[in-house]
Amino acid sequence: MNTVPLIHREILVDADPETAFEVFTARVARWWPVDAHSVYGAGSTVAFDGGQIVERAPDGATSLWGTVTRWEPPGALAFSWHPGHPPDRASHVQVTFAAAAGQTLVTLEHTGWEVFADPAAARAEYDHGWPAVLDRYRECVGGAGDTWVALMHRPGPAAPATGPLVEDPRFAEHVAFLNRMRDAGYLVAAGPMGDRPGEGMTILRLPWPGQLATATRLATEDDASVAGGLLAVTVRWWQPMMAAEPWG
Secondary structure: OOOOOOEEEEEEEOOOHHHHHHHHHOOHHHHOOOOOOOOOOOOOEEEEEOOEEEEEOOOOOEEEEEEEEEEEOOOEEEEEEOOOOOHHHOEEEEEEEEEEOOEEEEEEEEEOHHHOOOHHHHHHHHHHHHHHHHHHHHHHHHOOOOEEEEEEEEEOOOOOOOOOHHHOOOHHHHHHHHHHHHHOOOEEEEEEOOOOOOOEEEEEEEOOOOOHHHHHHHHHHHOHHHHOOOEEEEEEEEOOOOOOOOOO
């Protein structure tokens, strides 16, 4: 019987659960310390890719770190864990994300030490490593700056079957929403997709990190054209990486 206890770590991050989950998964390459904790070392990248966690070396070589066993955004994530080892030597990691007074409590549990030749030594190594890894994650979440989102609009279930969407009287509700976003200082740009009739994109920039849930509420509830079904919207968290000039 395995008597080595699980590792249980908790941290608070300055974001809502949606953003915390997004950074942990879609942005793992930005915070995982591959120089210290990886198979190929500095220069490699790691990503959640098709239900797996994969490290890629600069020369194209890949290493499978684990397989996702639970994917319930934004509340929970679990995966097998075997960096540098075959899948039959996998331990197990579970991460949960819970709203906590304007922040998110991120809880990590690591179990399954019986797969190691020396379970106690393996646990001791990870007990030393996880705090450093989670600190990098917390810094990435907290250092995300403002929240940028792309609102991808398309005809909704109540859109007219014929005629330009912009000529529907209800489209004025969408224009009113954009004006409110402009007046609030959130609107960066908005306009139609030239090659797809009825579709458009809006870029919003909300102050402070971790505002994905707020942006989603604005896009789906404050925009009456979306709430009424004229338009449908997909809210995508966007992280600008380059610009011609610094943003003010």
